[in-house]
Structure formats: structure tokens, C-alpha cells
Amino acid sequence: MNELAREVEAADWLVASLTEAQAAVIRGFLRGEGEALLDGLAEMLVLNYLLAGRLGFGFRRLDLRAREKLRANIASRHELESWFGDLSGLLAHLER
Helix, strand or coil, X not given: CCHHHHHHHHHHHHHHHHHHHHHHHHHHHHHXXXXXXXXXXXXXXXXXXXXXXXXXXXXXXXXXXXXXXXXXXXXXXCHHHHHHCHHHHHHHHHHC
């Protein structure tokens, strides 16, 4: 198998794994299983970082883009920010 094919296969595997992790989050939520829900969320976080790296973006660049998105959504008064302050809380966490 050539290098390009391996890269594509790895990206496909990561995307499929993200779908599985998302399903685990939904099942954990529906069943009220907090630890299963947390495991699925953590898996999604790890897989997103790995996928960004596989696609050539790198972890730091993903972090920078996430902070940009948070700032933009805070500025546009996103509902989660207006109602709960979630976005500024996450931004503060990422900037530490």
C-alpha cells in the first residue's frame, strides 16, 4: 500500500471512529450513563485532534482556530454564551 492510500485509510478510520464515539455519546445520554457519556466525549476530542493532525493542520493550529471560533461566537452573542457563559468559559480554559 502506498503512502497516500495509507493516509486516506487513516483519515477514513478516524472519521468512522468519530461517528462511533458520537453514537456512544448519544447512547450514554439516553441511558443516563454519565461515565459512558464522558468517555464518548473524550474519545471525540482525541479523535478530532488526531484527524486534524492527519489532515496536516496540527494540534496548535486546531487550538488557534477553536479560539478564533469562540471569540467570533462570543462577539455575535451566541445563545450558549448569552444564556450560560459557556463560550467564554471554554475560551478561558483554552487560553490557560
